[in-house]
Amino acid sequence: MIILYTSPGCASCRKAKQWLKDNDMKFVEKNIFTTLLKEEEIKYLLQRSENGTEDIISTRSKAFQNLNRDLEDISVKELIEIIRENPSILKRPIMINESSFVVGYDDDEITALVPAKLRLAAQRACNPTCPNFSICGYLREEACSAE
Incomplete structure (x- = not known):
């Protein structure tokens, strides 16, 4: 809570x-x-x-x-x-x-x-089979490469 x-x-x-x-x-x-x-x-x-x-x-x-x-x-x-x-x-x-x-x-x-479990589930759900991957997946990859 x-x-x-x-x-x-x-x-x-x-x-x-x-x-x-x-x-x-x-x-x-x-x-x-x-x-x-x-x-x-x-x-x-x-x-x-x-x-x-x-x-x-x-x-x-x-x-x-x-x-x-x-x-x-x-x-x-x-x-x-x-x-x-x-x-x-x-x-x-x-x-x-x-x-x-x-x-x-x-x-x-x-x-x-x-909660960490929900954040992890959201990360796992973001993969190339997701209809929004072309947007958010690209942004995630871009953010990871910047670090």
């Missing part, structure tokens, strides 16, 4: 939500302004982010700027409390499941939420 952290008026959040719906992905949406984030939940988000706080904290947000603090000078405990009081400092959307963690909306990165 995917947890989608969103906020009202966020265009990237709407895109992510629509992508999940269009791809029949089951998700639970959590509006960060109407749902009080629990301490354990924030800790979990921080633990899952590859680069720590920098991945999920928007240092350009007004709420963060008003703190007049350097992110590196804030303890984890204090940061958790700041997030609970000012959820707008979180980057959005945040999408998380058992194996993937995606922040922001990116057409390529969001596909990490698709």
